[in-house]
Amino acid sequence: MAAQHVYTRPTDQAATLLEAALKKSVRKGGKLTSADAATAGGLPLREAEAALHALVARYRGTLSATDKGELLFHFPYGLSLPLTKQPWLLRAVDKVKRTVLGVGKFVVRAWISIVMVAYALIFLAVGIALATRDERGGAIVGAVLRVVFEALWWTFHPFSPFAAVNVWDDRSWGRPREKKAPFYQRVNRFVFGPEEKKPDAQELERRILLQMRAHKGRIGIGDVLRVTGLPREEADPLMARLMLDYQGEVKVTDDGAIFYEFPDVRRTVEQGHVVAPPPVWREQVKARPITGNDGGSNWTVTLLNGFNLAMSLVAMKTNLTIDRLLHIIEHWKSVVPVPPLPYDGTPLVFGLIPFVFSALIFALPVYRWATDAKRKKQAAEENGRRAVLKAVLEATGKGEGVTEGKLKGAWQQATGEEPDLSTLRRQVVELGGDIDLEEAEDTGRAPYRFRDLEAEVKALAAERSQASDEEQQVGKVVFASG
Secondary structure, eight states: OOOOOOOOOOHHHHHHHHHHHHTTTOOTTEEEOHHHHHHHHTOOHHHHHHHHHHHHHHTTOEEEEOTTSOEEEEETTTTSOOGGGOHHHHHHHHHHHHHHHHHHHHHHHHIIIIIIHHHHHHHHHHHHHHHTOSTTTHHHHHHHHHHHHHHHHHHHSTTSTTSSSOTTOOOTTSOOOOOOOOHHHHHHHHHHOSOOOOOOHHHHHHHHHHHHHHTTTEEOHHHHHHHHOOOHHHHHHHHHHHHHHTTOEEEEOTTSOEEEEOGGGGOOSOOSOOOOOOOGGGSOOOOOOSSOOOHHHHHHHHHHHHHHHHHHHHHHHTTOOHHHHHHHHHTTTOSSOOOOOOOOSOOIIIIIHHHHHHHHHHHHHHHHHHTHHHHHHHHHHHHHHHHHHHHHHHHHHTTOOBOHHHHHHHHHHHHSSOOOHHHHHHHHHHTTOEEOHHHHHHHSOOOEEOHHHHHHHHHHHHHHHHOOGGGGOOOOOOOOOO
16 A cells, blocks of 8 residues: 655745734734644644744744643744834844945045045145245245145055055064054044954854754753853744754653754764853953054044144134135235135035044044943943853752852952842843742742753753764765766
C-alpha cells in the first residue's frame, strides 16, 4: 500500500492564515495554546505551533510554560504592534536619520574641506590688502594673490600638516610620528562626534550560534541574555525567529522549563571543542567622547572656525558686500579719496553665510558637551544592568536566590554609584524575578528567585548530558563532484 503524502503548508502561509483568524480575538496581553490556535485557524497542531512561533517573532510575543508542560504563547501588544514598535516605522526612522546624517556629513565635509579653509584664506587676503592699501596699488594685489596661492599649496599638498601622513615624519630614530586621520575626518569628528558603533544584528546572531555549538545545540533564554545582553522582551521573539531559521525545536519539561534544541547547527567537519563567546558583561560600555580628537586637532579647528566667525561679524559690521569690495578694488589707485558705496543690505557671501555655518560648527560640539553627563549616565546604567544580569545568572546557575543587597553591590561595583531602587527592581521584574516568601518567613531574608531561569538551567544540564556527539558528524562522503 502506497504511503499517504501529508501536505504541510509553508510556515509563512500558515502564519498569515492564523493571523487573519486571530486578529479580532487576540487582545493585548492575550495568551494561546497550540490547540487554541489550531481550533481558531482550522490548522493541524504542528502547523499551528509553527505559525504561533512566527507570530511571536513578528509581534514581539513571549513564551511561558505550565507545570503540566503546556507551552503558552503570550502577545503583550496583541497582533498589532504600537506605532513606536512597528518594524517598518523603526526602519523608516533609521533610514531617514541615516540619510539626513549622511547628507549633513557630506555638506559639512564640503564646507570644511573647501569653504571653511577658503573663507579663512579669503578673509586673510582681504584683511591684508585693506590694511596695506597705499600708493603701491597693483603690487599689493599681486602679492596678496601670491599669498593666497602659497597658502592653498601648503594646505593641501602632501607635505602639509593637514595631510593624512606627514612626509617629514622622523623615522631615523625608529619613532615614526603617529599616523593621524585626514584633516577633514578630524573636523567631521569635531562637528558630529566620532562614529557611533551600533549593535550588529549579525554579530548578535553569530554569538548565539556559537553558544549553541558550545553547549551541544541546547540553549535557553538565559544563554541568549548572557551573550547578547538584550532585554528579555527582545530575546524571546529573537529565539522564535532563530528557531524557524535554523530548524530548531522548543522543548517544555514537566516542571515548566523552556529551552531550545538546534541539533542541525552542530554538524561540522571541524575537530575540537567549540569555545563559547564571552559573556556580555566583560565588555564595558563607554560613553561616546565629545569629539574623539586630540587636543591639537580640536584647537586647530576651533581657531580656524573662530577666525571665520569673527571675520564674518566684522564683514557684517562694516557692510562688506561684494559690490563694496569691487568698488574698493576698482578705485584702488585713485589719488583722490573716493567715498564708499551707500549701505546696500546685509552682506551674504562675506557675512551672513559664513556666520551661520561657523556658528553651527560650534553649536553641535557645544550641545554634545552639554549632554555629555547624560550619555555617561546612560553608559553607567547599561554597565550596571549587565552587572545585575551577571549576578542573577550566576545565582540561578547554582539554583539559589539573590538578595537585593547583592544586586545593589553588583551595580555599585560596575558604576561606582548607588543604584536607583526603582530601576533595579524593574530589571528584576523584567528578568522574571519575584520574592521568595518561604525563605523570608524562615530566615527573615527576602531574596529574589528566578524560578523559570533556574528550571531552565536544570533542564539544560540534563539534556546536554544526554545529547549524542553523533549530531556533530556529517558521515562518510559517498559522492563528490570533483
